[in-house]
Amino acid sequence: MIPQYFEFYNPVKILSGSLALENIAFELKQLGASRPMLLTNTMLTGVGLTRIVQEALRGSEITLGAVFEEIPPDSSIHVVNEAGRIFRASGCDSFIALGGGSVIDTAKGLHILITQETDDIMQYMGADILRAGKRLPFVVIPTTAGTGSEVTLVAVIAHPERHVKMEFTSYHLLPDLAVLDPRMTVSLPPRITASTGMDALVHAIEGYTCNQKNPLSDAYAWSAIELIREHLPRAVANGKDIEARMAMANASLMAGVAFSNSMVGLVHAIGHACGGVSKVAHGDAMTILLPHVMVYNLDMLADLYGRLLLPLAGPEVYAATPAAERATKAIAVVREMTRQLSQACGLPMRLRDVGVTEADLPAIARTAINDGALLLNPKEAGLNEVTLILQKAL
């Protein structure tokens, strides 16, 4: 069905596959940059990924102006401001983000700071209020296959003093380049591979079913699910399986394109709250909550879930399942996928497995109903419904 109205935007150039990193210098030159700042974290430097990127740039016309490694797992305005100070002091003209969600969010915050020529990004908190601003080439090298942040228009940055998680949504936050190189994810442990892969699956399923869905986002979401079905178990079982790693990197990216345009819904609203209140890792929250929210949404989304059985389970299972049972079968397939990943690498299946207690549920529910993703879920949910879902997931 074609929506009455929709918008779709994805201008990110994608470099995917063998020696992709080696092409960054050429692309930066094309973008008019010569002195990028590299943003990453000490853990990635410790495992040698920063050195691989530095080596890839060596001998080119590109010189790193600065390397900023002090990015914690949850980025904050202070980290962004410090990165901005170093960026300006080092005379950089572009930047490369090497990492997962936190590093990429920090880079997007830095992007706002520099392009808007401001010292206070808080005034730009919100949706669709950024103007194009100063030109600043922006490269992202994801080191997990899950967030899809390399192609999304969202950044979340904490303001500890004001107790606000600042959310920025703007097409002007999209990078110029997303670089998917197998060397960047090949050393990811199975447990994180599984958790981030499930995050990508949730992006794709919510991208296919939420209120802003459209034929273009559907195409990305559908292909992402097919790739995840086939390659996530392989990547978890054997991290050195380059084909599986690249398939998952592309699946994550495609799911990112999908949800950046159709947005996410109730799984994310509750998942963000689990992270905020009980410090549950995002991918774990997504893994645990997905089947429960699918059951909640089932009466509104039976048709769409039924269709998703095809990419989720493959043509044989789809054809063998009566049309009226496909939606519930799709949920069962998701549960089975989670169970198998749990057996393979210890992926959690219940909220209590990740430290959430009964006493946490009211605070999580109150936080969840204030998450903007709730507005985009096809089925309305209030405090009571969210609490029931949490109780079932506990």
Next chain:
Amino acid sequence: MKQMKVLLARSALWLLGRAMCACAALDSRAQAEVRVWEDGVRIAMRVGPAGPAMVLEKRGERLRYLGATGIDTAYLVITFKHVDAALPVLLGMTSVARCWAERRMTMKGDPTLAMSVVRVMLLVEAYLFPGLITRRIMQRVPAREVSMARVYLSTLLAAHGR
């Protein structure tokens, strides 16, 4: 025609703003939402690019209607991109969620506060519009705690301003 639409949007914003003040005083669920807003916080809703606007300010337990003044100091600004995006929402022909999903509005400020404002708006719509209209734009229409007439009387006649 455009001028008529702008005039209609101006009137609808006036009604919505004052009805939010009325509900914040008369409906316990709206009261509970507004109670947690920071004292002095200003919330603006406007029609871009240079259309009508309305600003609300929380003072004590109440909401005050400030007309179109104080947008520059508002902590939360919800902007419809144009009058044709605003009217269907303001006249109860489409939901806020649908308008948001279609990216016909922008939001400057804290999304947590924005979600609370949306919940108050949904309550207000349940009082301003008959069930025939609200059932088309909401999956679950909030039950009215007081009569529509009481909310309309307060909206039209009470001193919600400074």
